[in-house]
Amino acid sequence: xxxxxxxxxxxxxxxxxxxxxxxxxxxxxxxxxxxxxxxxxxxxxxxxxxxxxxxxxxxxxxxxxxxxxxxxxxxxxxxxxxxxxxxxxxxxxxxxxxxxxxxxxxxxxxxxxxxxxxxxxxxxxxxxxxxxxxxxxxxxxxxxxxxxxxxxxxxxxxxxxxxxxxxxxxxxxxxxxxxxxxxxxxxxxxxxxxxxxxxxxxxxxxxxxxxxxxxxxxxxxxxxxxxxxxxxxxxxxxxxxxxxxxxxxxxxxxxxxxxxxxxxxxxxxxxxxxxxxxxxxxxxxxxxxxxxxxxxxxxxxxxxxxxxxxxxxxxxxxxxxxxxxxxxxxxxxxxxxxxxxxx
Numbered sequence: 001x002x003x004x005x006x007x008x009x010x011x012x013x014x015x016x017x018x019x020x021x022x023x024x025x026x027x028x029x030x031x032x033x034x035x036x037x038x039x040x041x042x043x044x045x046x047x048x049x050x051x052x053x054x055x056x057x058x059x060x061x062x063x064x065x066x067x068x069x070x071x072x073x074x075x076x077x078x079x080x081x082x083x084x085x086x087x088x089x090x091x092x093x094x095x096x097x098x099x100x101x102x103x104x105x106x107x108x109x110x111x112x113x114x115x116x117x118x119x120x121x122x123x124x125x126x127x128x129x130x131x132x133x134x135x136x137x138x139x140x141x142x143x144x145x146x147x148x149x150x151x152x153x154x155x156x157x158x159x160x161x162x163x164x165x166x167x168x169x170x171x172x173x174x175x176x177x178x179x180x181x182x183x184x185x186x187x188x189x190x191x192x193x194x195x196x197x198x199x200x201x202x203x204x205x206x207x208x209x210x211x212x213x214x215x216x217x218x219x220x221x222x223x224x225x226x227x228x229x230x231x232x233x234x235x236x237x238x239x240x241x242x243x244x245x246x247x248x249x250x251x252x253x254x255x256x257x258x259x260x261x262x263x264x265x266x267x268x269x270x271x272x273x274x275x276x277x278x279x280x281x282x283x284x285x286x287x288x289x290x291x292x293x294x295x296x297x298x299x300x301x302x303x304x305x306x307x308x309x310x311x312x313x314x315x316x317x318x319x320x321x322x323x324x325x326x327x328x329x330x331x332x333x334x335x336x337x338x339x340x341x342x343x
Contacts, residue, residue, distance in 0.1 A: 026068040027077050029116075032089055033060040040094040042120060042128040047085075047102055049117035050135035050153065055124035055142040063089050063098050064119040080112050087116065096122065136171065139164075155184060172207065190225065208243065211236075226261065235271070244280070263334075270328040279335040288342040291324035295331050298338035306342035 039061050044051050049066070065087060067077055081087075088099040100116040117135060127144040130137055136153035139146055145163045148155070154171035157164060160178045172189035175182060180198045184191065190207035193200065193214060200218045202209065208225035211218070215233040226243035229236065235253040238245070244261030247254060252271040256263060262280040267287065276282050286292065288306050296302055296319045304319075312321010323342075332338055 026066060027074055027081075029065040029067050029081075029087065030089070031062065031064045033062045034091050034096065035059065036061045036123050038091055038094060039096045039122055040126065042096045042098070042122055042126060042130070044098040044118050044120060044128070045131045046098075046100040046116045046118060046135070047132070048113060048134045049100070049115040049132060051117070051130045051132050051137045051148070051150075052119045053128055053130060053137075053139045053142065053146075054121050055126060055140070057121045057123065061096065061123065062119075062121045063096070065089065065098070065100075066117045066119070068115045068117070069113075077114065080114060081116075084112050085114065085116065096120070137166065137168075154189065155186070157182075157184070173202070173204070175202075191220070191222075193220070209238065209240075227256075227258075245278075250274075270330075273329040273331070275329075275331045277333045281336045281338070282332055282334045283339040283341070284330075284332060285341045285343060286330070289324075291322070291327035292330045293322055293326050293328070294340075295320050295329070296338055296340060297333045299335050300337040303337065303339045304342075305340070307340070308342070 036057055036059055042053060067081055069077055084103055086101055086103060088097060090097050098118045098120060124141060125143050128146050130148035132150045132153065134152045135150060137148045137150050138156040139160055140158040143161045146160060147165050149167045150171065152170045153168060155166045155168050155173045157175040157178055161180050163181045164178065165183045168186045170188045171186060173184050173186050173191045175184060175196060176194045178196045182196060182198060183201045185203040188206045189204060191202050191204050192210045193202060194212040196214050198216045200214060200216055202220040204222045206224045207222060209220050209222050209227045211220060211229045213231045217235050218232065219237045221238060222240045224242045225240060227238055227240050227245040229247040231249040233251045236250065237255045239257040242260040243258060245256055245258055245263045247256060247265040249266060249268050251269040253273050255275040258278040260279065263276055263278050263282045265276060266285045267274060270286065276284060298317055301316060302319060309324050310321055
């Protein structure tokens with residue numbers, strides 16, 4: 001029987017083996033294994049499918065290649081794969097390559113497009129460069145330098161350390177249990193970050209932000225969604241152009257701005273500064289019995305509770321002075337009402 005797919009498999013160090021599995025609407029094109037000690041870097045590229053990279057395997061690294069198209073037969077999938085795609089899986093000079101690409105003469109019609117996905121298991125200490133034109137990317141249990149990009153799928157990062165840089169043009173982002181340098185961006189999805197530590201940069205052009213149990217230097221911004229934060233230790237810089245903010249359990253510094261919603265902030269332990277600005281109402285809760293330098297403006301009204309030992313100028317719309325012996329800079333500005341609560 002004629003083999004209806006093109007496949008290149010090569011290895012520089014050690015032996016490898018590949019097997020083939022079939023199924024309706026989905027074909028496991030091959031599963032290959034390589035000696036784990038031979039691999040220091042991964043480069044994976046596919047047109048339309050997902051990429052999964054996980055670390056901490058045993059003596060063998062593995063690559064599983066899946067090809068799918070909804071409601072197509074195995075024969076049809078293999079025929080279109082043979083006519084329009086090449087798949088290359090190999091190891092050279094310590095780098096594992098997993099590449100799926102269209103041939104130059106493929107039609108522009110999406111009637112012949114397939115989803116080609118890679119599931120890759122490698123040693124925990126690894127560098128990677130991953131790219132897909134439309135599927136999701138998931139990386140986990142990896143340490144090193146990771147760069148990944150998708151044109152429309154989600155990003156999922158779990159237990160990753162080192163330098164982590166990821167971009168999606170329209171999907172959501174979830175990052176958990178990760179450390180060191182984290183830089184993740186999406187053009188339109190929400191971002192969820194939990195149990196992370198380090199220098200963290202999170203940007204979305206249109207989704208919400210949900211941050212829990214983060215420490216370090218954190219910058220998280222959105223152009224149109226809400227911001228919900230719980231338990232931050234360090235410095236938080238955040239902003240939204242159109243949503244509300246709820247920041248709870250801040251230990252350290254915070255700079256928060258919104259152009260279209262209310263801001264509610266609970267400071268657990270102030271660092272050097274608290275800076276809040278918006279066109280809606282602001283409610284700020286600070287620990288009582290501490291010293292602060294206060295500069296507060298509320299165009300509608302300023303309300304205070306628990307204010308003691310204040311020295312300075314205060315009227316209905318502004319206050320500028322020192323609480324106790326002074327301390328962190330508290331700068332609050334609202335076009336509406338400000339509530340300042342010491343408890």
